[in-house]
Amino acid sequence: xxxxxxxxxxxxxxxxxxxxxxxxxxxxxxxxxxxxxxxxxxxxxxxxxxxxxxxxxxxxxxxxxxxxxxxxxxxxxxxxxxxxxxxxxxxxxxxxxxxxxxxxxxxxxxxxxxxxxxxxxxxxxxxxxxxxxxxxxxxxxxxxxxxxxxxxxxxxxxxxxxxxxxxxxxxxxxxxxxxxxxxxxxxxxxxxxxxxxxxxxxxxxxxxxxxxxxxxxxxxxxxxxxxxxxxxxxxxxxxxxxxxxxxxxxxxxxxxxxxxxxxxxxxxxxxxxxxxxx
Amino acid sequence: xxxxxxxxxxxxxxxxxxxxxxxxxxxxxxxxxxxxxxxxxxxxxxxxxxxxxxxxxxxxxxxxxxxxxxxxxxxxxxxxxxxxxxxxxxxxxxxxxxxxxxxxxxxxxxxxxxxxxxxxxxxxxxxxxxxxxxxxxxxxxxxxxxxxxxxxxxxxxxxxxxxxxxxxxxxxxxx
Numbered sequence: 546x547x548x549x550x551x552x553x554x555x556x557x558x559x560x561x562x563x564x565x566x567x568x569x570x571x572x573x574x575x576x577x578x579x580x581x582x583x584x585x586x587x588x589x590x591x592x593x594x595x596x597x598x599x600x601x602x603x604x605x606x607x608x609x610x611x612x613x614x615x616x617x618x619x620x621x622x623x624x625x626x627x628x629x630x631x632x633x634x635x636x637x638x639x640x641x642x643x644x645x646x647x648x649x650x651x652x653x654x655x656x657x658x659x660x661x662x663x664x665x666x667x668x669x670x671x672x673x674x675x676x677x678x679x680x681x682x683x684x685x686x687x688x689x690x691x692x693x694x695x696x697x698x699x700x701x702x703x704x705x706x707x708x709x710x711x712x713x714x715x716x717x718x719x720x721x722x723x724x725x726x727x728x729x730x731x732x733x734x735x736x737x738x739x740x741x742x743x744x745x746x747x748x749x750x751x752x753x754x755x756x757x758x759x760x761x762x763x764x765x766x767x768x769x770x771x772x773x774x775x776x777x778x779x780x781x782x783x784x785x786x787x788x789x790x791x792x793x794x795x796x797x798x799x800x801x802x803x804x805x806x807x808x809x810x811x812x813x814x815x816x817x818x819x820x821x822x823x
Numbered sequence: 824x825x826x827x828x829x830x831x832x833x834x835x836x837x838x839x840x841x842x843x844x845x846x847x848x849x850x851x852x853x854x855x856x857x858x859x860x861x862x863x864x865x866x867x868x869x870x871x872x873x874x875x876x877x878x879x880x881x882x883x884x885x886x887x888x889x890x891x892x893x894x895x896x897x898x899x900x901x902x903x904x905x906x907x908x909x910x911x912x913x914x915x916x917x918x919x920x921x922x923x924x925x926x927x928x929x930x931x932x933x934x935x936x937x938x939x940x941x942x943x944x945x946x947x948x949x950x951x952x953x954x955x956x957x958x959x960x961x962x963x964x965x966x967x968x969x970x971x972x973x974x975x976x977x978x979x980x981x982x983x984x985x986x987x988x989x990x991x992x993x994x995x996x997x998x
Contacts, residue, residue, distance in 0.1 A: 564897050568935070569942045571892030585886040592834060596842045669845035670888050671837070671855065673956070674936055677889035679841075705889070715889060720944070803846075 583708040586679075590711040593668040594681055601806065661809040662686050664694075667711070676719035676741055677702075680808060683710045691770065693811045699776035699799030700724060700764060701808050712810075716802060717777065718745060725768040726777055728754070729761040737762060737777050737796060744781060747794035754792070756783050762796050772811065824986045828979060829864070833880055836860055841887055852956070854929045854964040857884060859971045861899045862928055865906035866915045867976065877903045891939045898932040905931070925968030926961045933957045 664680035682688055684707045694701040694714050702722060706713040715722050722739040726747065733754035738746045750756055760780040766773025776799045784793040840856045857880055864873045881896030888895070906924055913920045937949070 564893075564901075565938070567893050568891065568897055568939050571894065571939070581882075582886045585883055589834075589837060589883060589887060592838050593842050596838050600843065600846065668838075668841040668887070671840045671844075671857075671884055672888050672890050672936075673851070674940070675889035679887070713887075713889065719889065720948075721889075 582706070586706070586708040586711050586713070590667060590679060590681070590708070593679060594665075597665075597667045660687075660812045662688065662812050664712075664808050664810055666806055666808065674741065676716040676722075676739065676802070677705070677713050678716065678802075678805075680712050680714055680810075681710065682810065683708050683712050685709050687812045688712050688810055693771045694808050695772075695775055695811065696800050696805060696808050698801070699778065700771055701800055701802075701805065703770060704810065714808070718742065718798060718802060724771055724777060725765045726762050727765045728756055728780070729763045731755045731760070734765060735794070743797065743802070745778065745796045745798060747780065747796050748791065750792045750794055752785055752790060752792055756780060756792055756794050758783060824982075828982045829860075829876060832975065832978075833857070833860055833876075833883070837883060837887070852959045852963050854960045854968070855884075855932060856971075857895075857899070858902065858925075858928050858932065858964070859968055859975060861902050862906060862925065862968065863972055863975050863979075865903045866910060866921070866972070867979075874900065874903060890936075891943060894935060894939050898935045901935075902928045902931055921969045921972060922965050925972075926965035928968070929961045929964035930957075933960070 662682050664682040664686075666678050667681050668679040670677040680694070688704055688707050690704055690707055692704045694704060700717055702714045702716040702719070704712050705715040717724055717737060717739055718741060719739040720741055724737045725734070726737045727734055728747075728750070731754060733750050733756055735747045735750035738748050740746055747756070747762060758780050762777045762780065764771040764773055764775045764777060778796040778798040780794055781797045782793075782795040786793065836856045836859065844850045844853050844856070860880060861877055864876060877899045878896055881899040884890075884895035884899075885892060906928070909920075909924065915921075940948075
């Protein structure tokens with residue numbers, strides 16, 4: 546009834562459409578993480594780890610040489626800074642004691658200790674259009690999907706896929722990432738949204754709020770993922786358009802993702818809870 | 824033995840793509856290196872079984888990346904099929920054919936990327952910088968992929984010779 550050519554054409558159109566539908570479902574996150582995916586990660590990640598560790602070792606030798614040259618000069622400066630820091634530390638100790646007294650006074654429980662797992666970055670996303678990275682800790686180390694990942698400088702991202710000894714982390718610079726945040730000085734609220742570059746957007750900050758270049762942006766803790774007060778970055782650009790309800794704010798992340806090697810994953814995260822008094 | 828060669832090649836490219844390329848600043852315009860692998864099998868092999876190899880490559884990359892599920896599988900399979908079919912029309916050794924299909928393959932992957940991101944984000948959000956970046960990758964692909972294909976071809980020939988020597992020795996054949 547139909548020619549071979551016609552059947553082939555229909556089949557080809559069907560295959561193309563089926564593929565586009567599959568891609569569309571995948572784009573909307575409709576395809577769940579399978580065991581086979583975990584297995585693939587577990588098979589490839591050891592090789593990635595070996596190469597990353599080797600290149601890190603070579604870089605370290607190079608860096609140590611240059612570091613020792615400038616160390617003597619830096620030492621003098623650091624001694625001065627240490628003297629100032631010691632004075633600051635004393636002041637902070639006093640404030641901590643005072644804080645403790647006041648907390649008791651208003652019936653607050655002490656925050657539970659955070660359990661953190663240190664992990665090494667072993668690979669980056671092969672696509673320049675997505676910002677994820679692989680770390681060498683997985684569900685065998687107590688990690689699961691959704692846990693916050695931080696570094697000494699600030700927030701790194703969130704665990705999105707976990708295999709036995711490895712996990713994939715979605716960085717805050719990815720377009721799919723968003724973190725509820727505050728301007729530290731003025732407490733103006735907004736959402737830090739990734740842009741696949743070194744800077745992020747600080748969206749939904751109202752025009753009436755004061756946001757200035759150089760302000761620190763910290764996590765608000767309201768998203769129930771990232772601990773409150775952890776640094777996200779600094780404001781580098783603020784634009785207020787007359788017709789807009791919100792300001793256009795750009796934030797430079799505290800963490801330099803190009804040189805990031807170690808991260809911490811918050812395995813158990815609990816904030817201060819208020820005592821209910823009868 | 825051929826399977827071993829392709830396993831090593833793909834593992835090498837996956838690791839370079841995920842560990843070394845993101846670390847080196849001047850490689851930030853580098854295209855997806857696995858395209859070299861896909862183009863190599865579509866240009867220089869005739870067995871249809873290689874489509875499974877291409878699917879496996881795509882699956883691995885999908886697992887290691889934050890891309891929407893199925894993105895790499897779709898890109899690689901369509902690149903493979905497209906080049907495989909074109910090969911029957913144009914001679915694979917044609918000096919202009921390989922650079923053009925190299926650039927075309929990078930552009931095709933970008934096409935899939937634009938489609939998946941449009942579906943994901945519900946609308947156009949690519950900036951001029953993004954488009955320029957894509958263009959740069961296509962240009963780099965035009966010049967670099969043919970060179971890498973030559974390198975891979977040389978490696979394959981070297982591998983075949985070594986295997987022939989080893990198997991010849993085992994069978995008592997003196998060359």
